[in-house]
Amino acid sequence: MLEFILSSISVSPILLLLLAICYLKNKENKESWQKEILNYSFKNKRKEVECENANKRRLTADKKDITNDFKICFEGKNINFKKGLIFKYNRLYISLYDLQRLLGYNIKNRGRSTYLLMDNNKIIINYENGYFISSFKKCFRVPAVYYNEEYYLSLIDICEIFNLITVWNYNDKEILLFKNRREIIRTPREKLTKPALIRFEDITAGDEYDNAEKLLRLRIVTDLMYSKSLPFHIAWIPRYKSPKRGIDNDLSKDFSIYNADFLFTLDYMINRGGIVGLHGYTHQYKNGDSVDDSEFGEGYYSTVEDAEIRALKAINTSEKLDIPYKFFESPHYSCTFEQQAVFEKHFKYIFEPAQGVWNHRPYVSLRNKETIYVPAPLGYVENMDVKDMIKRIKDKPEGDLAALFYHPYKEFEFIVLNKLNDGYIDYSYLNNSILRKILNCLAEEGYSLVKITDITK
Structure with missing residues (x-):
């Protein structure tokens, strides 16, 4: 008995040391992938500006x-x-x-x-x-x-x-x-300790962005991100449909001053650091409305042929309109395992969890060893409840990616427009807006916003 006790005492420090090593290695693994993203995002990229698509076609x-x-x-x-x-x-x-x-x-x-x-x-x-x-x-x-x-x-x-x-x-x-009578003073993006991503969800030519005032406010939201030199992602629905109201708005075929304003706004967002992704093709099924309805998965367009056809239609619309896209996102994350395999053929990044894996950090597809699934574990701001999002950011599990999505029309009530006598529209942007609070919280918690393309294998 004594020998057992003595041997236990002599082994305990070794066990403690091994446990400590395992803990530190696990902690290092949890932090290393985040450091890689952050370092890649902030590495010296001051190369000669080359306009890669300039000579593609005149x-x-x-x-x-x-x-x-x-x-x-x-x-x-x-x-x-x-x-x-x-x-x-x-x-x-x-x-x-x-x-x-x-x-x-x-x-x-x-x-x-x-x-x-x-x-x-x-x-x-x-x-x-x-x-x-x-x-x-x-x-x-x-x-x-x-x-x-x-x-x-x-x-x-x-x-x-x-x-x-x-x-x-x-x-x-x-x-x-x-x-422009308003000077945008840009502050440089600060390299903190952890990466984060934000995605502006459901941007489309209709729904919450169906008139000139709303599109102006959307450009103002974009200016806020630009003033802070913060990258953001745009989940764009290329074709807006509401069959019950007789609406089928295809930007590549339907030419109007409203569509010109919307496309101008999308271009404006890209110029100010927005990274566009294709959020389905119509984000709806049959007689459903875009945005509210789903598009893929059981009960919707559920075959791999459906996925291929609709993904290619979204891509063709984007290319016809000269809109660069970097990722895909299934509407409401609804699609089958087999449909995601189809999307992998066309996109290096899929901004959602992998079906069956439900990853909380970037995950490289085992099928093609190329496509990276980037989840948004922090979810989105429900209604106008920013407190819940702030809590989620502060309580985020250590190994999860700090990614969230936000519907920017929720900012509109915090933007006060002032139309002057000559038609010029000035504005004030209230400091207590939801987006400002989210950005402040991320910075306070040590997060720097990065691009999805900063995530590598």
Whole structure:
């Protein structure tokens, strides 16, 4: 008995040491994958800006794309476009000739670049390589259009180059352009100790974003993220349907001023750090409404053929509209194991748990060894209850990924718009908004927002 007790005493320190080593290794494993994501996100990426899609194709137009349907004003004055406006795939394009005349710049052509000069300002535009240089080099959001030996720039790129804002009036088919009177002061993203992701859910041309005021507010929410240099994800539903109301809105086929405003807003979000993903194709089934209804899985489009067809339709719409996509997300995470295998063929990232695994951290598919399933274990803000989300962030299990999704229309009541006499719309954004509280909590808990593409195998 004594020998047993003595042997137990002598072994106990060894057992304690082994337990301590196991604990530390387990803790290290829980932290290592998070450090890898964070380090990749913040590694030195200051390379020469290359506009990778610039030379993929040159957009051309013909007479049917010339439009007189839109009235455009600049600082309260109607604009007479001598070269005409081009309206193609729900984007407006304006010739550089009309722009320089409107804004008072002088033009000098040097090789492949065009120089716009006014006072001490110099803007360099390179159409072929798809970029402009003002204070820094930046890629065009979409390629310029070439028509009648003249280049036309998209409205979104014009607003980026010359720091303009838009106010849309659908009834009169009128777009008001103003010099931006609000300076966005950007603060650099801070590298803290753990990665986090946020996804703006159910962004579509309809539902909660069905008029100009709502789309303006959505752009303002985007400006908040941009001012903090925070990346965010956009779960975009490419085609909005509400059969009972006779609505079937396909941005690649249905051309209107509302759709132009929505696409302008989506472009705006991308320019401010948004990473787009395809949130199904219609996010509905048969006579159901987009957003509310599901699309895949038992009781909906349930076959692998359905998954293939609808995923390809979403991809084709995105490519036709020049919207870059980086991930896929099944509506309501509803799909079968076999359907996820289909999605893996087309997407490197799937922003949901893997069926049958229900992972709480990034998981590499065992099928193709390539696709990464990225869950959002923190869930979403139900109703307007931010306190529950704050609690979930603070109480998150150590090994879980800090990812959540949020419906940005919930921010709208915290944005107060002020329309001035000349039509310019200013705003104030209340400090007690739900999104601000979430962002503050994440920072206080040591989380830095990252992109889904920062997650590697």
